[in-house]
Amino acid sequence: MHPLGWPGYPYREGSLEHRLPTEVDRGWKGPAGKNVDGGGFLNPAMAGNRTRSVIMLDHLAKTVFKKIEKIQIIDALGATGIRTRRWLNETSDEVARRLYVTTCDQNETAISWARSNLELDDRKDQVNLIQGDTRRTLLSQGWHWIDLDPYGSPIPYLDLAMQATARRAVMSISATDTAALSGSSPNPLKRRYGARVHMDGLKHDTGLRILLATSAMAAARHDRVIRPLFTIWDSHHLRVTVMVERSKGSANLIQDSIGWRIHSPSEEDVEMSIGCGLLPEHDRGSRPMHVMLPLSAHPPPSSMASGPLWTGDMGSIDVMSSLTEAAAEKICSSLDSELDFPESKRCKDAVKKISSEGNAIHGSHLIVTDMLPGFLKRGNPPSPQKIARSLRDMGYSAEVSRYAEPSLRTDAPWGSVIQAYDKTG
Ligand SMILES: C[S@@+](CC[C@H](N)C(=O)[O-])C[C@H]1O[C@@H](n2cnc3c(N)ncnc32)[C@H](O)[C@@H]1O
Numbered sequence: 001m002h003p004l005g006w007p008g009y010p011y012r013e014g015s016l017e018h019r020l021p022t023e024v025d026r027g028w029k030g031p032a033g034k035n036v037d038g039g040g041f042l043n044p045a046m047a048g049n050r051t052r053s054v055i056m057l058d059h060l061a062k063t064v065f066k067k068i069e070k071i072q073i074i075d076a077l078g079a080t081g082i083r084t085r086r087w088l089n090e091t092s093d094e095v096a097r098r099l100y101v102t103t104c105d106q107n108e109t110a111i112s113w114a115r116s117n118l119e120l121d122d123r124k125d126q127v128n129l130i131q132g133d134t135r136r137t138l139l140s141q142g143w144h145w146i147d148l149d150p151y152g153s154p155i156p157y158l159d160l161a162m163q164a165t166a167r168r169a170v171m172s173i174s175a176t177d178t179a180a181l182s183g184s185s186p187n188p189l190k191r192r193y194g195a196r197v198h199m200d201g202l203k204h205d206t207g208l209r210i211l212l213a214t215s216a217m218a219a220a221r222h223d224r225v226i227r228p229l230f231t232i233w234d235s236h237h238l239r240v241t242v243m244v245e246r247s248k249g250s251a252n253l254i255q256d257s258i259g260w261r262i263h264s265p266s267e268e269d270v271e272m273s274i275g276c277g278l279l280p281e282h283d284r285g286s287r288p289m290h291v292m293l294p295l296s297a298h299p300p301p302s303s304m305a306s307g308p309l310w311t312g313d314m315g316s317i318d319v320m321s322s323l324t325e326a327a328a329e330k331i332c333s334s335l336d337s338e339l340d341f342p343e344s345k346r347c348k349d350a351v352k353k354i355s356s357e358g359n360a361i362h363g364s365h366l367i368v369t370d371m372l373p374g375f376l377k378r379g380n381p382p383s384p385q386k387i388a389r390s391l392r393d394m395g396y397s398a399e400v401s402r403y404a405e406p407s408l409r410t411d412a413p414w415g416s417v418i419q420a421y422d423k424t425g
Contacts, residue, residue, distance in 0.1 A: 016085055016086060049234060055331070078114060088127070100126050159222070224247065225244070273292055
């Protein structure tokens with residue numbers, strides 16, 4: 001039986017037409033709730049997040065999970081099921097036929113709209129719709145892929161989800177408590193994540209690293225380790241996608257991947273960072289804008305320190321290089337008519353700069369270029385493109401970053417960054 005109001009209003013996203021109980025503005029860019037009645041069942045501002053999720057699933061199903069015939073997935077906070085539908089309709093056939101998705105939501109209306117939407121799909125028999133508390137459903141079996149897309153913080157679900165991973169699994173975690181994670185609401189930040197943020201130009205990266213550290217600690221509590229595949233701060237939300245693997249030995253070492261970030265470090269900080277392997281030897285003698293320190297450094301509350309946060313890489317070159325505009329465009333290739341163009345553009349925008357940034361994701365410097373003149377006390381805000389090009393000419397990896405501020409990532413020594421800055425200024 002269809003829900004009251006069916007067929008409701010059509011909503012276009014990716015290659016799909018989805019039906020919703022209320023009209024939704026496809027161009028909306030903020031948090032849910034302001035444009036959707038009845039509990040924010042679908043937020044169009046999360047469309048890019050869903051597009052990236054389709055591409056990563058397609059890629060990882062063909063690589064990491066290539067030997068798994070039945071990929072068990074949970075869309076744990078699935079609402080009206082649009083993410084589930086996009087996975088099943090937009091991944092390639094060889095992947096889609098192997099996806100077995102449990103879509104859970106406690107809201108009865110959301111699940112009834114998900115059911116009616118799925119009736120339109122060829123692969124509806126691969127979906128198990130559950131209305132109920134996802135915390136129970138999560139623990140019902142081991143999953144290869146877990147998607148957590150809550151309102152606000154993912155904290156209530158993290159420990160449960162970590163216990164529910166298969167031997168090797170991918171977990172994508174959204175958070176919309178951005179005021180906490182960027183440091184503008186220090187009390188919830190301390191309460192939920194046990195962390196603090198120095199609010200400089202890197203505060204969004206810091207928020208992502210705090211979410212990663214929190215996820216890593218949750219994984220370690222359950223004898224698991226995480227490896228970041230892709231992380232992004234996208235307007236009103238953060239999202240981290242990590243590989244989770246069972247390994248007591250590596251979980252024992254988790255504190256080696258967690259520490260602090262110091263703004264305007266002293267010479268001693270730089271030495272300590274190099275000594276702990278958090279900064280390459282080639283930075284010896286320089287004073288970078290930021291350095292990482294180990295957890296044991298415990299910088300005083302008065303210092304310009306953020307953490308505890310993840311000090312390792314923020315993504316994998318393999319996964320980031322799969323997030324191309326060509327892959328995004330392919331998703332929309334089944335769309336016809338004049339609607340094709342804007343949706344195809346939106347899909348491509350969702351992955352802009354990501355695959356190239358992957359080339360420099362191993363670099364220890366993420367540089368917000370507008371901070372350079374103030375920090376160095378000379379020059380004007382430079383172009384990140386020009387500095388990156390100049391560093392590549394010197395033989396380093398350097399790419400413009402898809403970050404909230406004009407910025408670049410590089411593995412170049414800090415001295416070479418300054419040289420490139422002075423040359424472009
Ligand atoms: C942000 S929405 C999810 C949006 C969805 N992933 C999408 O892409 O459209 C969060 C959803 O979580 C559901 N929810 C909240 N707490 C839950 C719980 N404990 N168990 C199951 N669903 C829950 C809400 O009803 C809501 O539909």
